[in-house]
Amino acid sequence: GRSNQDDEEVDAEGAPFRVAIVMPSSTTDIAWSQSMFDSLTAVQAEMGGEDALKIAYSEGMFRVTDASAAIRDYAAEGYDLVIAHGAQYGNSVFEVATDFTDTSFAWGTSSDTGADRGINNVFAYGAVANEGGYVNGVVAAMLSENDVIGVIGPVAGDAKLYIDGFVRGVTVVKPDAQVNISYTGSFSDTTLAAEAAHVHIQAGADVLTGSAQQVVGAIGVANENGVAWLGTQSDQISLGPDVVVTNQIYNWANVIADMIAKIEAGELGGTAYRLTFENDGLRLEFNESIEIDDAVKEAARAAIEDIKSGAVDPVLIEEDDE
């Protein structure tokens, strides 16, 4: 429904809506950055291409100074919405937002819109990754035959939500299943991630998951060893056509569309979005090219419903902290 409105509005004004995004890694990291970039292009397609929605992006802005310069530039160039797609950009966003009060900004991975500090042109958005983590956990537990599951994280403390949710999901189904978590100490060390996968497999794991762009290496290994992989953030099925069973996908499309709508309605910020199964921000995709036990699919769907209905809450799990 929303898209039609947008179309009308666009038609009404003619000039395309201009979005700029600044992201830490590459548009093709098959993780955090790519998930947003793909969503943007999806929205663009839905709205009717270039002349409805103009997208400008700066990738590889891992250096915050550069990102902050980019954000400021985009604002100065009069973009309607400037998306700072990284936690570390917080400072910069608010600093620029106070200088460009009639430009709208969005800050990734946070619920802080600065409203309490009298800033009202900043949106905030984040993913409740532990929901998908939980479901993937359930799936993992059901797939695992020798009840050993391996998790490959980037840096301890990062991807915490996803991993905590995952562990939760596993333990709900198989309380005594063993979840081995190992961190590579980096976001992009594909080599170590790959070896971590090997190690997990040799340590008996028959289901693997992991996060950050480094996992490409691990998926390759899972693929070679025919061990199930559960993806997250962005679509990883293409990497492991035979082993990626499920994939939690961040679908920012609605968030973006909604922000656009609000902005055009003159509301420049203040909302904090959270991707959930509930609002279709999180999606669990099954790999169609391999056939998956219906019981598993069923359990996954059930888990999702439970989460939607609030029957289970995968969020609060401070105690079982590694």
Add this chain to the structure above:
Amino acid sequence: MIDELFTISTLIGILHSCVRLATPYLFASLGETFGQRSGVLNLGVDGIMLMGAFFGFYVVFEGHNLWVGVLAAIAIGVMMGLLKAFVSVTMQSLQGISGIGLYLFGLGLSSLLFKTLIGSVEGVSGFRQLPIPLLADIPGIGHILFNHNALVYLAYLMVPASWFVINRTTLGLKIRAVGHNPEAADTLGVSVNGVRYTTLMIGGALAAVAGASLSIGLQNVFQENMTNGLGFIAVALVYFGSWRTVGVLGGALLFSLVNALQLWVQALDIPVPSEVAVMMPYIMTIVVLAFTARQIQRPAALARSYERGE
């Protein structure tokens, strides 16, 4: 828990990981050894690795044979070596810095080509596990040493091969001489720059294969900056091995062993904070060298560009 670490199967697992992990370091470090023995420091290894990783991957991605991929990597590696040679031998530039330039160039270009030619992270089926008949069945050792993919074996074959070239061939003699006293070599009609061009091309080729060993050997995927600075470690390992092929082997194995160990420690969730675990390989390398460092025979002319008296 902790006792699991000392079960036979785990130890075998650790060593198996170690042997495999060492692969890229071996290729790259041996390559760098050639260059440094002839007196050229190349800090650009990581850039060359990335180029090798990409071209190896791209060729395979385009549906060609894996070995064609390796050849492609070698080809690009030789070219990168030539570039480095031109800059630091012919143009006699500061070698430490030209290496950084080469690194940036390789890093950027590989990513650029990746974006334009492929566009998204894709998988290929690379070199598969190739258990060596009979040998692989030896209990323990068999799995540790003889149950890897072809490139892993190749990496280890490169150790004696490099040793042989450096110590048993006329080229090797020239390399050692040029690296230690270019003036002397020159007065005997050895082309100092010629030798250095050669070693840099060899080094480039090996570095590129190191990259390929990741993209079509161990991970079967290409991603921007997938080496993640591995090449710099490789250079460091040459110092660790004090310019001897065997020493380099030792360095690569030590570094990989500690890495494998820390991965296992985590995987078996033995109560060691992962923050500490991930630092261990780097700390250990320094510590071990600090305790073993002796009057090493470094190529006296290392990183010094050569020009005749006038």
Add this chain to the structure above:
Amino acid sequence: MNTRLFLAKLIDVLLPVLAMVIALLVGVLLLLLLGTDPFEAYSALIQGALGNVSGITQTLTKATPLLLVGLGICIAFRGGVINIGGEGQIVVGALAATAFGVGFGNLPALILLPLTLISGATAGLIWGGIPGLLKARLGVNEILTTVMMNQIALRLMNFLLRGPMLDPEHVAAGTSIPQSAALPESIWLTRLVPRTLFHSGAILAVLLALAVYFLLWRTTIGYRIRAVGLNPHASRYAGIPVPKYVTLSLALSGMLCGLAGAVEVLGVHHRMLEGLSGGYGFSGIVAALFGKLHPLGAIPASALFGALLVGADKMQRAVQVPSALAIALQGLVVLFVVSSDLYVRRRTRRRVGEDGSDGPPAAEGERREESEEERDPAQLARGEGGTIQAG
């Protein structure tokens, strides 16, 4: 000095710039590969770096850490050692500065600010001093140690920013964003141009450049550092404690890098966060080279290289090319500039005769530097040095 020599030296100074231009021309090939209009791209590059206030301030903001690191690199080179550890030293410097600034936030700014800077510098000094000691005492090669110490520093940061130093507010808010609490506003370095990041750290950096120049060419310590860098043996015979000065040059080098980290925190981010450095350690080496490894040369050099980095980013935005292009271009520029050095050396050598016999004493350093170019490789080599017998 006579005008001919002056012109000659002017050309020497301009050669790197020329090389840079040629590199960018080669870069046109890459742009064509991407199907972008090179002219548009490069005008965006220049516009972005120097076209307007925002561009210029961005350039200078970027130049500040580059200059500080570059100065550190100069000292290391003169001392005959290579410091590839800038990256790690920046990080620990930033961490220490933040920890101190936040921890003692209640001190009066007049005391807190200098102490914060000092703690950053000290951390860098230690992080650089360790490789120094290891080299001087145990003959552990500094390339190896500095490379490793970079990795250790990064992992240390990852740990601290997610644990001990994590911003309490974020912990409360449940959004555990890996960044520290903010430093007290009272010690933020003043922004020289409103609505930009350009801060007074730049002035500090320039002053330090002068200081380093004096250190190296006017003080006994600098004299010793250079002597040890050029000939450890003769230095020993002259009674200079070589190991001490090897350690010192790496430590000082690290100190300046650590300071760079502290200044980034105090001037730009006002807190410690991931992605504070991301490559300044290497870019600084390049900047130092552009400046002919001379502290004063490093000033324009870092500005130039800063402009390149900023302009390249702007180009990415303007013509929408992958960030990789910017990196590749940097690589080309470095390769060309480093090569152009040969001609400077040749020209210099041809002038040796005149050089001996002219120029006011004030030109000492400069003259030295000039003739020193031809042997920086030798220094580098010595930097490689296996071991130096202690005492």
Add this chain to the structure above:
Amino acid sequence: MPTGRRRIEDQIVYGISRPTGGHRAVNFRLNAPYVQMYGIVKRFPGVLACDHVDFDVRRGELHALLGENGAGKSTLMRILYGLYQPEDGRILRDGAEVTIHSPTDAIRQGIGMIHQHFMLVDTLTVTENVALGLKSSREPLLDLDRVEDGIRELSEAYGLQIDPRAPVWTLSVGERQRVEIMKALYRGAAMLILDEPTAVLTPQEVDELFVTLGYMKENGYSLVLISHKLQEILAISDRITVLREGRLVGTVPTGEMSRQELARMMVGRDVMLERTREDDIDVGDVKLRLNDVKALDVTGQPALRGVSLSVQEGEILGVAGISGNGQRELAEVIAGLRPIAGGSVEMDGTPISDWTTARRTESGLAYIPEERMHDGIVRDFAVSENLVLQEHTSDKFSNGIFLAFDYIARYSRQLVQDFYIKTPDIRTMTRNLSGGNIQRLILARELSRRPKVLVAAQPTRGIDIGAIEYIYQQLLEQRDTGMATLLISEDLDELLALCDRIAVIYEGQIMDTLIREETTAEELGLLMAGVHPQKQ
């Protein structure tokens, strides 16, 4: 030994015919010029190193090249060996014009060169050094075994004793030089250039070398010998060419020359060759005393086995000995550069064994190291900077933190004047000075401090007689003002000319200490060889 002879013949055929590739018999016409150089010009920044120099070498001739430091000897020969390209001039071999662009060309023309600073890769073995750059008989593999055989033959034929398998860094200077000669012979050179070969040799080694050169001459080799030692040149050369400041002074048959005449040709004025010294100086109290000093060498082997000696105020104590018998260690222990393994060193009666080098220097110890290019100066420092290398922290030259530039400049100009250091300017890079001048620089630095004790190791090695005369003069003057000097040298004439007493060191021990007037070169020679004259 007839077999030996035969081999030599083979060798010569090989030697002379290979360069041209043809199979000429051994019927070379003695006295026919092998190489001729006409109007050679070579310019270096700031110096005209060779200014239209003519030079020729005949077959079977030993032609000596003589001249002050920086006269252009090395340069002229480096041009002939293809290391430098002349700006002008022609080179003929066997009467035919040739162009020599590189050492390879030179080798092809049958020209070999023994460089003043050896061109050896000391991490490699002797055989490897010889094989380097040669085509192997089984490319791409090495054929070291064959090369080794070749070396053994040649060393037998020419009395060049070397172990082909020894790594070069383990060899003595003399042995290294033999390796250099071996390299040339093995490559079938017909002509050999030796740049100051004797500067670094012990008397015994010099004799051995001359024997070898003798053989080679007999067999029709053309030899060029650069040396600063007139008596040597007069002893073995056939003709002498003298250069001065890049210009040819003249070429003369040796027979007609005396040392005096040669000296005049070289320096352009009369040189006092016989140093007479008034002996009525009153030696004061002991300035430097070594008690049973022990020390190890680099390899950890004992190098000094309990050396005791003392030098008094106003005395020059010579230390004679064949190099490698502990002289280097002796000097370094006194200078504080080598840890002392036993015994004690006293200066002015106070033990200084545990003092730093710096402290010793401050309290009046001066040191002229043997390896001056390596240890004495920073090649890439300006002359002025090198002149204050020890003292830059003293309050004369700095206020502790900042260097006193203008004073250093004035001071340096003064020294350059006083010590006749040939340099365009005090800011010139020291590496651009010739060795003789570098030695003057070091001497200026050390003596101008008016030290109480001077340790001088081989102070005149490789220095032209003009400079030597000057250095002797300086040493004696300082002695007269009360400086205690320890003069380590292998040149017996030098010791006998300068010293009050001479201690002979052999295998890290002092064989005996003799009063100059009461000893002879022969006695010293025996002691240096470890023999006690009276005991036989």
